[in-house]
Amino acid sequence: MTAPLADDQNHFPGLSRIGSLLADPGRAAMLWALMDGSARPAGELTMIAGLSPSAASAHLARLTDGGLLALEVRGRHRYFRIASADIAASIEALANVAQVSAPQRSVPRPARTVPLDMRYARTCYDHMAGELSVRIFERMLEGGLLTQHGASLDATGPGAARFADWGIDLAAQKTRRRRFACTCLDWSVRRPHLGGALGAALLEAWSSHGWVERTERPRVLRVTPAGHQHFDAFLAG
Numbered sequence: 001m002t003a004p005l006a007d008d009q010n011h012f013p014g015l016s017r018i019g020s021l022l023a024d025p026g027r028a029a030m031l032w033a034l035m036d037g038s039a040r041p042a043g044e045l046t047m048i049a050g051l052s053p054s055a056a057s058a059h060l061a062r063l064t065d066g067g068l069l070a071l072e073v074r075g076r077h078r079y080f081r082i083a084s085a086d087i088a089a090s091i092e093a094l095a096n097v098a099q100v101s102a103p104q105r106s107v108p109r110p111a112r113t114v115p116l117d118m119r120y121a122r123t124c125y126d127h128m129a130g131e132l133s134v135r136i137f138e139r140m141l142e143g144g145l146l147t148q149h150g151a152s153l154d155a156t157g158p159g160a161a162r163f164a165d166w167g168i169d170l171a172a173q174k175t176r177r178r179r180f181a182c183t184c185l186d187w188s189v190r191r192p193h194l195g196g197a198l199g200a201a202l203l204e205a206w207s208s209h210g211w212v213e214r215t216e217r218p219r220v221l222r223v224t225p226a227g228h229q230h231f232d233a234f235l236a237g
Contacts, residue, residue: 017066018066018068021062021063021066021068022091022094024059025049026049026050026051026055026056026059027049027059027062027063029048029049029050030045030048030049030056030059030060030063030069030080031063031068031069031082031091032091032095033045033048033049033218034069034080034081034082035082035088035091035092035123035124035125035219036123036125036218036219037081037082037088037123037125037126038081038218039072039079039080039081040079040080040081041077041078041079041080042056042057042060042078042079042080045060045080060080063080064080067083067087068082068083068087069081069082069083070082070083070084082125084178085125085126085127085178085195085196085200086178086179088124088125088126089124089125089182089184089195092124092125092129092184092185092186092187093184093185093187095187117215117217117220117222118130118188118217118219118220119131119188119189120132120223121133121212121220121221121222121223122219122220122221123203123214123219123221124184124186124193124195126199126200126203127184127193127194127195127196127199127200127202127203128193128199128202128203128206128212128221129184129186129188129193130186130188130189130193130221131188131189132223132231133186133193133194134186134189134191134192134193135235136193136194136231136234136235137183137192137193137194138191139234139235139237140159140194142237143158143237144156144158144159145158145159145162145163146159146181146194148183151182151183152179152181152182153180153181153182153183153194153196153198154180154181155170155181155198163198163201163202166202166205166206166209167205167208167209168198168201168202168205170198173197173198173201174197176197178196178197179195179196179197180196180197180198181194181195181196181197181198181199182194182195182196183195184196184199206227209226209227209230210224210226210227211223211224211226211227211230211231212224212227
């Protein structure tokens with residue numbers, strides 16, 4: 001019988017290494033706490049994970065060396081954040097898989113027990129997620145603002161005009177060193193919402209218009225009265 005190929009010799013280089021980083025509950029808790037796009041100090045992540053300082057320090061070092069976390073040094077303090085939007089999107093998708101395969105063991109709570117405000121509108125790293133975001137994304141596809149090819153998306157002519165109305169420069173977004181637009185599986189709704197550079201630009205634009213705003217609760221977004229009026233009109237088409 002042929003022995004299995006080592007991880008760096010097969011067609012999925014690094015996959016088992018990433019899997020081992022995500023397998024530890026303490027490291028998973030740290031990563032999930034950073035899914036709001038924030039940078040948090042080591043001490044706060046230590047308390048969130050329920051670990052001793054020495055154990056937390058070792059876990060944070062592994063996550064940083066493994067490329068999942070980025071370290072920011074501010075004076076004598078060290079802050080950690082998710083290293084990239086693609087990594088955050090992957091964690092969000094894996095959380096959804098964990099729910100489906102073993103909901104009683106998943107990091108986020110099953111969809112039926114997710115607080116209503118988080119289920120309705122929240123951040124997924126640097127873009128918007130939740131029921132409202134899923135409905136908006138579906139309306140964009142139905143209305144011909146976006147075309148979809150697998151997980152990749154592109155804006156149509158009418159879509160470019162709509163995004164410009166929201167204050168988004170599509171040409172500038174396409175020059176960013178990340179995917180322009182892609183689907184991101186929403187773990188509470190279990191349907192895709194819009195991610196990538198365009199998803200991040202939309203959240204920034206909607207925030208600047210005063211339609212959504214961050215709250216004191218991590219990841220939870222509040223849709224303002226003006227936002228409800230605007231999004232209702234958009235969804236009504």
